[in-house]
Amino acid sequence: MPRPILATIHAAALRHNLERVRRDALESRVWAVVKANAYGHGIERVFDSFRAADGFALLDLAEAERVRALGWRGPILLLEGVFDARDLELCSRLDLWHTVHCDEQIDMLAAHKTQTPQRIFLKLNSGMNRLGFAPARYRSAWTRLNALPQVDEITLMTHFSDADGTRGIAHQLEVFERTTLDLPGERSIANSAATLRHACEARGDWVRPGIVLYGSAPDFPVGSAAHWHLQPGMTLATRLISVQTLKAGDTVGYGSSFTAEGPLRIGVAAVGYADGYPRHCTTGTPVLVNGVRTRLVGRVSMDMITVDLTPVPEAGFGSEVTLWGNASGGAVLPIDEVAQAAGTVGYELMCALAPRVPVVVA
Numbered sequence: 001m002p003r004p005i006l007a008t009i010h011a012a013a014l015r016h017n018l019e020r021v022r023r024d025a026l027e028s029r030v031w032a033v034v035k036a037n038a039y040g041h042g043i044e045r046v047f048d049s050f051r052a053a054d055g056f057a058l059l060d061l062a063e064a065e066r067v068r069a070l071g072w073r074g075p076i077l078l079l080e081g082v083f084d085a086r087d088l089e090l091c092s093r094l095d096l097w098h099t100v101h102c103d104e105q106i107d108m109l110a111a112h113k114t115q116t117p118q119r120i121f122l123k124l125n126s127g128m129n130r131l132g133f134a135p136a137r138y139r140s141a142w143t144r145l146n147a148l149p150q151v152d153e154i155t156l157m158t159h160f161s162d163a164d165g166t167r168g169i170a171h172q173l174e175v176f177e178r179t180t181l182d183l184p185g186e187r188s189i190a191n192s193a194a195t196l197r198h199a200c201e202a203r204g205d206w207v208r209p210g211i212v213l214y215g216s217a218p219d220f221p222v223g224s225a226a227h228w229h230l231q232p233g234m235t236l237a238t239r240l241i242s243v244q245t246l247k248a249g250d251t252v253g254y255g256s257s258f259t260a261e262g263p264l265r266i267g268v269a270a271v272g273y274a275d276g277y278p279r280h281c282t283t284g285t286p287v288l289v290n291g292v293r294t295r296l297v298g299r300v301s302m303d304m305i306t307v308d309l310t311p312v313p314e315a316g317f318g319s320e321v322t323l324w325g326n327a328s329g330g331a332v333l334p335i336d337e338v339a340q341a342a343g344t345v346g347y348e349l350m351c352a353l354a355p356r357v358p359v360v361v362a
């Protein structure tokens, strides 16, 4: 018998989440962002659910090859552009659209030999200060690119630092609009949070949702997946492999970080940090046992966690344990709540699903 742990990718939920985004961005085309192996879900596993997108956006060239290998003939966008001049050959061969965010990438393009001009997303650094041309340099980059025979249409692009938070997008949108005022071309500015929370100001021709497609709220804990009508794209579940009965004063696990105040039944579940369950989760992290909400107690080990069985007295060896996603009875544990307990975000938990965990699409 393999260990009882299993990740389930919910194809219908992924499809629902994409439709949900479309409803908010009716005038925009939608990139399904599938970087980091589709946020840990697996590009091949999500592909069918996201076929209705207008294109796939990612940043690893090997992942772009995988999308083409699945038979996708539509647009594919490299969100960070090329890393090396040789990457441009693959862009030509696979017809990849690519971001240009720095002079070195323009130099590579200028030296690239190709019969077919390439579609470019020219990135403005409107204040996030990660990738992109500074506003004062953006127009000269556009002019230089536009003059190259290697370049086809240029889409104007930027990325927001605070679409999910209180600072919002107005300051960056103002920089973007001022800088691009009379430049021709389509616009692409919105990630998940901007698409759902700032739809009116930040539509643009192409939206770039990632996290919401996988069912995580773009602005947790202000918003929740339920609030945004998103469904979990992934469930991580396992079973109890042992039960212990403690008395007052007994401790649990490494470092004895949890002490029972009175008699207590503890379930031992087959999941640990080597499966991608965050070690930073401490006592109190929500867990479902037989669909009933209870809490983690003590430290997360490599292969096991321990949970309080007080709210589920009937639970025992073999009982279902849901770490995030959907329990069999219909209860849902949002990945965002588990991420918050670990001091992180849903993105990191999805992406960290370990290779040793078996995955099925259902």
Ligand SMILES: *Cc1c(COP(=O)(O)O)cnc(C)c1O
Residues within 6 Å of the ligand: 033, 035, 079, 159, 190, 191, 192, 193, 208, 209, 210, 211, 212
């Ligand atoms: C990852 C990424 C996105 C998607 O971000 P989410 O917050 O997951 O919606 C959009 N645009 C760019 C440039 C990205 O790198």
